Amino acid sequence: MTTQPHENTLEIRQLNATLPNGMRLLRDVSLTLEPGEVRALVGESGAGKSMIGRAVLGILPSAVVHSSGDILLEGQSLNAMRPKTRRSIVAKMSALIPQDPLTALNPVRKIGPQITDPLVRIHRWSRDRALKRALELLERVHIRNPERVMNSYPHELSGGMRQRILIAAAFAPSPRLIVADEPTTALDVTVQKQILKLIRELQRETGTAVLFVTHDMGVVAKISQKVTVLFAGRVLEDAPTEAIFNDAAHLYTRGLIAATPTPNATAEPFRPVPQDLIAQLQRDTQAEDVRFYQGGRK
Amino acid sequence: MVDATMPLRRRRFRVRNLRFWIPLTWIMMLVLAALCAPLIAPHDPLAQDLFLERLPPFFMDGAEPGYWLGTDSLGRDVLSRMIYGARIALFVSVIAAVSTGIFGSTLGLLAGYYGGWWDRVISRLVDIWMAFPPVLFAVLLVAVMGTGLTSVIAAIALIDWTRFARVIRAETMVQAHMDYVDSARIGGARRFTTLVSEILPNVMPSIIALLMLEMGIAVIVEAILSFVNLSISSDDPTWGSMIAEGRGAIHFAWWVLLFPLITLFLTVLSFSTLGEGIKKKFDPVLSS
Ligand SMILES: Nc1ncnc2c1ncn2[C@@H]1O[C@H](COP(=O)(O)OP(=O)(O)OP(=O)(O)O)[C@@H](O)[C@H]1O
Ligand SMILES: [Mg+2]
Numbered sequence: 001m002t003t004q005p006h007e008n009t010l011e012i013r014q015l016n017a018t019l020p021n022g023m024r025l026l027r028d029v030s031l032t033l034e035p036g037e038v039r040a041l042v043g044e045s046g047a048g049k050s051m052i053g054r055a056v057l058g059i060l061p062s063a064v065v066h067s068s069g070d071i072l073l074e075g076q077s078l079n080a081m082r083p084k085t086r087r088s089i090v091a092k093m094s095a096l097i098p099q100d101p102l103t104a105l106n107p108v109r110k111i112g113p114q115i116t117d118p119l120v121r122i123h124r125w126s127r128d129r130a131l132k133r134a135l136e137l138l139e140r141v142h143i144r145n146p147e148r149v150m151n152s153y154p155h156e157l158s159g160g161m162r163q164r165i166l167i168a169a170a171f172a173p174s175p176r177l178i179v180a181d182e183p184t185t186a187l188d189v190t191v192q193k194q195i196l197k198l199i200r201e202l203q204r205e206t207g208t209a210v211l212f213v214t215h216d217m218g219v220v221a222k223i224s225q226k227v228t229v230l231f232a233g234r235v236l237e238d239a240p241t242e243a244i245f246n247d248a249a250h251l252y253t254r255g256l257i258a259a260t261p262t263p264n265a266t267a268e269p270f271r272p273v274p275q276d277l278i279a280q281l282q283r284d285t286q287a288e289d290v291r292f293y294q295g296g297r298k
Numbered sequence: 299m300v301d302a303t304m305p306l307r308r309r310r311f312r313v314r315n316l317r318f319w320i321p322l323t324w325i326m327m328l329v330l331a332a333l334c335a336p337l338i339a340p341h342d343p344l345a346q347d348l349f350l351e352r353l354p355p356f357f358m359d360g361a362e363p364g365y366w367l368g369t370d371s372l373g374r375d376v377l378s379r380m381i382y383g384a385r386i387a388l389f390v391s392v393i394a395a396v397s398t399g400i401f402g403s404t405l406g407l408l409a410g411y412y413g414g415w416w417d418r419v420i421s422r423l424v425d426i427w428m429a430f431p432p433v434l435f436a437v438l439l440v441a442v443m444g445t446g447l448t449s450v451i452a453a454i455a456l457i458d459w460t461r462f463a464r465v466i467r468a469e470t471m472v473q474a475h476m477d478y479v480d481s482a483r484i485g486g487a488r489r490f491t492t493l494v495s496e497i498l499p500n501v502m503p504s505i506i507a508l509l510m511l512e513m514g515i516a517v518i519v520e521a522i523l524s525f526v527n528l529s530i531s532s533d534d535p536t537w538g539s540m541i542a543e544g545r546g547a548i549h550f551a552w553w554v555l556l557f558p559l560i561t562l563f564l565t566v567l568s569f570s571t572l573g574e575g576i577k578k579k580f581d582p583v584l585s586s
Contacts, residue, residue, distance in 0.1 A: 059480045062413065091486030098477055106478040108499045108581075118485030 007075045008032045009176050009209040010056065015069035017051055017060065017233075025051050025064065027234040027285075033177065033226075036207040040220040040241070042256060043230035044273075049213045050099075051233070053179040056211070058090050074176060091122040095170035097180040097199065101162035101187075105154040112150035115169045123173055137168035141198055160191040164198065171202050178203075181213045196223065217260035221245060229253050232285040251277055318575035321568030328565060332385040339378035340364055343535045347373035352551040370540075370554045371547050379535035380558055386536050387565065390447060390520045394454040395512035401455060402462025403505050409463070410470025411493045420467070424460045432457050436519065440528045450529050454516050462508055469501045476500075503580040510573025514566040521562055537562050 010033035017026040026048050033039050041049045054060050056071055058078075071078045073093050078086050098104040105114055112134065119130035131150075138146035141164040154162060163183065170178050180199060184192040200223055203210050212223055220227055220241060227244045229237040229252065237250045248254045255273030331338055341364075350373040353365050361368070367376040409420035436453040443449040473479065474497065482496045483489075517537075523529040524538025537558040544555025 057480075057484050059483055087483075087488075088486055091484065094484070096481065096484050098481065100477060103477040104481050106482075106496055106500070108502075109496070114481075117482075117487070122486035 007035075008072070009035050009037070009074060010211065011072040011075075012052070012056070013070045013072070015052070015055060015071065016067060017048075017055065017064050018066040019063060020065050025233050026055070026067075027232075029069070029230075029233070029235055031228050031235065031238060033209045033211060035176070035209055037226060038203060038210045038212055038224045039226040039228060040224035041211060041213045041228050041230060042215065042217065042220060043236075045215070046232075047230040048233040049230055050181055052230075053096070053181050053211060053213060056090075056177075057094060057096055057179060058086060088122060091118060092173075093175055094177040094179065095173065095175040097163075097167055097170045097178060097183040099182040099185055101159055101166055102154070104166055105162060107154055109153075110150070111152055111154065111157075111165055115150070115165070115172060118169075119173055133172055134168070137172045138165065140171075140202070141165070141168045143168070159187055160195065163187060163191075163195050167195070167198060167202065171206060171208070174206065175208060177209050177211065179211045179213070182215070184219075185215075199223070217257050229256070231281055234285065252281060317571055318579070321572040321575070324564055324568045325572060328384045328388060331381045332388045335381050335385055339375075339381045340366070341375035341378040343374065343379040343382040344533060345374060349373065352547070352554075354551075355553050355557075367557050368551070368553045370543060371551065374535075376540070376554060376557055379540055380537065380561060382535040383537045383540060383558065384561075386447070386530070386534070387517050387520060387562075390450055390454075391513040391516035391569075394451045394516040394519075395509050397451065398455040398458045398512055399462055399505060399509045402459035403466045403501075403508075405459070406463040406466025406468075407470050407493060407498065407501070410467040411474050411497060412489070417467075420463065424463050427460050430457075433522070436523065437526070437528065440523060445528050445530065447530055450520055450523050451516075453523070454512075454519050458512060458515065461512070462505070465504060465508060466501055469504050470497055473497045473500045503577040506580060507573035507577040510569045510576065514569035517562065517565055517569070 010031075012029055012031050015026050015029040016024070018024050029048075029052060031039065031052075041052060043049055051060070051064075055067065060067065073089060076089065078090070081089065105111070112131070115134040115137075116127070116130035119125045119133060120127060125133070134150065135146045138149060143149050143161065143164055149157065149161070149165070157165070163186075167183075183199065184195050187195060196219060199210070202208075203223075210223075212219075214220060224241050227237070227239060227241050228235055229244075229250065231252060237244070237248065237253050239249065244253060245257060248257065252273065255277060259272050347369075350362065350365070350369050351371055353362050353369040353373075354360055355368040355376075356363075356366050358368075365375055365377075367380070369375055370379075405420050405423075409417040435457055439453040439456060440449045443452065470493075479492060479496060482492045487496070520529060520536065521538030521541065524536040525542045527539075527542070529536060529538060540558040541555060541562070544551070544553075544558065548555050
């Protein structure tokens with residue numbers, strides 16, 4: 001099988017997800033991710049950011065009954081695959097850096113096998129090779145005593161350490177795509193910066209495409225080349241990061257940027273996204289109104 | 299022995315350890331007694347001697363040397379019968395608890411993780427099963443299958459698997475929503491692998507605690523069935539049959555009733571306390 005050099009690493013086409021009660025979690029979401037690109041996925045809590053990541057990784061909650069649209073990994077349609085094939089393709093090509101490093105590791109299993117299991121299972125590496133790779137990555141994420149850490153249980157390590165381990169685990173199989181779902185939200189501020197720096201470094205070294213979920217426009221500016229703004233499961237805006245910050249098309253996006261505290265924000269008062277704008281967007285969403293787009297435009 | 303100046307955490311640590319070690323010691327003593335019964339028991343548990351009937355225990359007037367806990371109405375040595383009784387009690391409790399545990403936990407894991415039809419069928423079965431009054435159920439089963447240890451064990455497993463199924467199903471459902479399960483799935487683990495190697499180790503402490511509880515229950519059930527003469531032949535020394543016999547002689551030979559009763563009580567208590575202790579020891583978060 002040959003892959004075109006310009007093929008997208010990830011392509012989401014018209015993705016829909018609905019709950020049994022008819023509530024729509026994702027509405028015709030489309031986005032693409034080129035090789036080596038970082039795309040930020042922003043939007044308020046409940047907008048469906050995590051749902052998109054879950055859909056890509058094949059771990060949608062069982063309550064989500066209907067899901068139409070398609071997801072393509074390097075041009076391969078996941079919908080067309082049998083579940084078993086899909087699982088192994090997804091496992092081979094993608095990884096997750098989760099939000100909560102406390103619960104993402106199995107509390108009763110040692111760290112070592114939790115990193116090496118996928119390498120052995122999916123990539124069919126030997127135990128030795130997997131072990132070597134895990135140690136190498138742990139060193140890369142600045143873990144001082146990798147052998148000892150591999151033999152520890154998660155609860156023996158700090159939150160920052162655990163998140164480093166999860167980053168190492170995500171990069172270990174050299175995936176094409178990493179979904180980072182608010183990887184710094186559960187950590188304290190000083191650790192947040194280190195973790196973010198680490199992800200950015202590793203991303204640049206390996207050229208992995210990253211779908212980076214966050215609320216923080218400051219983080220968006222630092223890490224991403226493209227931005228997708230999501231509201232109530234619908235894409236409001238999709239643009240290069242620079243364009244978003246210099247000249248956002250949508251009032252809501254401008255509101256998000258204005259609401260982000262900046263280093264010199266002490267001068268000006270904090271301005272949240274205007275309530276009437278949010279109310280308007282919610283009404284339009286409820287009514288499935290096409291003015292949803294136009295209404296919010298500048 | 300506990301020093302009042304010791305930091306509170308240290309002291310609590312000790313108390314928790316005692317609650318683990320005392321029942322463990324008692325159970326180990328029983329196991330030892332059961333295994334080495336022929337070597338330890340001072341007399342043949344079945345040997346009757348009408349000249350030695352209703353001898354009191356060693357600390358009372360009229361005790362015979364060598365008959366430490368006295369004899370029953372047929373002149374059989376109470377201590378020897380209790381030691382041999384431990385054999386039957388432990389044999390029944392281990393086999394019954396393990397088979398109950400394997401059956402019930404498997405169903406609980408499947409229902410809790412796979413959900414859907416698995417859950418509907420298994421949960422309905424549990425509901426229907428629990429509608430039967432358990433003691434009646436046991437007596438009925440033994441009546442149909444005939445008396446004997448196999449029937450006793452089968453009765454326990456057939457009645458009590460629902461306890462495992464219910465508790466383990468609930469625990470599995472909690473675990474199934476944990477992020478580490480998603481992590482494993484993203485790492486390419488099949489559902490069955492995820493269940494066995496990710497979720498099962500997390501519910502194992504509960505399974506073991508339930509197993510211990512079940513062993514205690516099995517000891518009681520066996521005693522009850524012996525008491526109503528539905529276990530093995532009444533000549534054989536079981537704690538239940540000793541209690542049944544002792545009850546008739548309580549006014550002139552209370553020791554025939556009391557010693558097996560205390561042993562039964564301590565054993566059941568030890569099993570359930572030990573279960574909690576082991577559950578804590580198995581949990582890497584709680585035990586650190
Ligand atoms: N397991 C579930 N079952 C049913 N609905 C769910 C489930 N998980 C999330 N939802 C709903 O899906 C919607 C989108 O949730 P999602 O987790 O994707 O939001 P999010 O954008 O990631 O928000 P946050 O920033 O808080 O993480 C929410 O309205 C939420 O109520
Ligand atoms: Mg989320």
